[in-house]
Amino acid sequence: MIMENEKRTENVKERISEISKYIMENIAPKLPDKIVNQVKLELEKMMEVLLETRPPRFVVLGRRGSGKSSLINAIFGSNVAEVGSVKSTTGIGAWYDYKNKRGKISILDTRGLGEGSLPDKKCTEKSVKDEVYVSIDKSLPDVLLFLCKAKEVDARIDEDIENLVEIKMYLQNKHGYNPPIVGIMTQVDELDPPDVVEPPYRDSIKCKNIADAKKILSKKLEAKFKDVIEVIPVSAYVRFENEKIVYDRRWNIDKLLECLIERIPKNALLELARITQIKSVQKKIANILIRSAVGITGLVGVEPIPIADLPVITGIQVSLIIGIGYISGRKMSKKSAIEFMTSMGVNVGAAFVLREIARSLIKLIPGAGNAVSGTVAAASTWAIGKAAIAYFIDKKSPEETKKIFEIEKRNRRKSKDKNN
Numbered sequence: 001m002i003m004e005n006e007k008r009t010e011n012v013k014e015r016i017s018e019i020s021k022y023i024m025e026n027i028a029p030k031l032p033d034k035i036v037n038q039v040k041l042e043l044e045k046m047m048e049v050l051l052e053t054r055p056p057r058f059v060v061l062g063r064r065g066s067g068k069s070s071l072i073n074a075i076f077g078s079n080v081a082e083v084g085s086v087k088s089t090t091g092i093g094a095w096y097d098y099k100n101k102r103g104k105i106s107i108l109d110t111r112g113l114g115e116g117s118l119p120d121k122k123c124t125e126k127s128v129k130d131e132v133y134v135s136i137d138k139s140l141p142d143v144l145l146f147l148c149k150a151k152e153v154d155a156r157i158d159e160d161i162e163n164l165v166e167i168k169m170y171l172q173n174k175h176g177y178n179p180p181i182v183g184i185m186t187q188v189d190e191l192d193p194p195d196v197v198e199p200p201y202r203d204s205i206k207c208k209n210i211a212d213a214k215k216i217l218s219k220k221l222e223a224k225f226k227d228v229i230e231v232i233p234v235s236a237y238v239r240f241e242n243e244k245i246v247y248d249r250r251w252n253i254d255k256l257l258e259c260l261i262e263r264i265p266k267n268a269l270l271e272l273a274r275i276t277q278i279k280s281v282q283k284k285i286a287n288i289l290i291r292s293a294v295g296i297t298g299l300v301g302v303e304p305i306p307i308a309d310l311p312v313i314t315g316i317q318v319s320l321i322i323g324i325g326y327i328s329g330r331k332m333s334k335k336s337a338i339e340f341m342t343s344m345g346v347n348v349g350a351a352f353v354l355r356e357i358a359r360s361l362i363k364l365i366p367g368a369g370n371a372v373s374g375t376v377a378a379a380s381t382w383a384i385g386k387a388a389i390a391y392f393i394d395k396k397s398p399e400e401t402k403k404i405f406e407i408e409k410r411n412r413r414k415s416k417d418k419n420n
């Protein structure tokens, strides 16, 4: 895993820094300052998502048995956390990494605070609290997750909310930091009527009960926190046998992840996208990359792009494909990205060595007219990104992917022509 990570980072890092340098040295002098700055900004965004990656960090608050471990497994889609263990003290009070071969999430579990039922005699409430603060001092959380069983939103959860208040105050006073809170109402499958347990929950009584319970929990949290708090109802029950899912009652985990994606920093996105096999989540992050890549190629091409600068476009596109392939859980190299482009019918001969090949290309095709407009370049980046989503995330066949590439390229160019 580490090797794969390093290799991927090396690949993309090499590409992006090469491209960045080339843009700054060769293209920037020809562009207006404002555009150079925008290009820099988009390059930084891409680098943040692709290079400075780290696992997302969540502080989790919730009673024993509220479903913390099950939720972690539901996010991974694999059995990484022990469910329903009676005495486990794994990870209480300290950052603990849950991981599989695709990546990891760091969780700071504050289980049992305030409910007089810590899982082990060795940990007292005070010792857990102290450890929580020491852990927070080491690494700040991206989001605070407050878990509550749907059937218990009306029960005695005030003490748990007080713990959340304390942690939030600590973060604010000691670190001047105000992380978002997301409420997660767990085990909604258990709400009445008991014969409706399988998602999707279309039954009107079930929907009303979910909505009512959500309202109660939202109200309780909103009474304590000024920030807008989102409460997401979920069902997280999954049964694994020999690492395989044999029963899946997950509901709304995709919505929860989409909400988390909005709230975690860019450099934790890739890891979360890769861990979860949920396509809508992976696509959201892939689309962030596409927007930046299209931005760069379009901006670089405000002046018609001379053929000598085309490798820049290819380089950005290669980075984009490596990124999207990686999100999908693939091992990606420059070579596999280039193979993908070739299979789309894109000429990538110039991608390997930026300047040298570009120079030889100029020699081969001398004269005027060897230029591509920014609109055309951006349309092809857009289409390559969409094709990469189709192929790597939606697992479409090469033939279908090629069709999608052609359609997206045509549509993008048409819509741009209309706007211009």
Ligand SMILES: Nc1nc2c(ncn2[C@@H]2O[C@H](COP(=O)(O)OP(=O)(O)OP(=O)(O)O)[C@@H](O)[C@H]2O)c(=O)[nH]1
Pocket (backbone or CB within 6 Å): 062, 063, 064, 065, 066, 067, 068, 069, 070, 071, 082, 083, 084, 085, 086, 111, 186, 187, 188, 189, 190, 234, 235, 236, 237
């Ligand atoms: N029906 C249903 N059961 C669930 C769901 N999530 C968890 N459970 C069950 O609830 C019990 C407790 O779940 P865990 O995930 O172990 O809860 P936890 O918060 O990690 O518990 P501790 O680590 O002991 O604090 C287990 O028996 C789970 O199978 C759910 O969405 N629906």
Ligand SMILES: [Mg+2]
Pocket (backbone or CB within 6 Å): 068, 069, 070, 082, 083, 084, 085
């Ligand atoms: Mg647990």
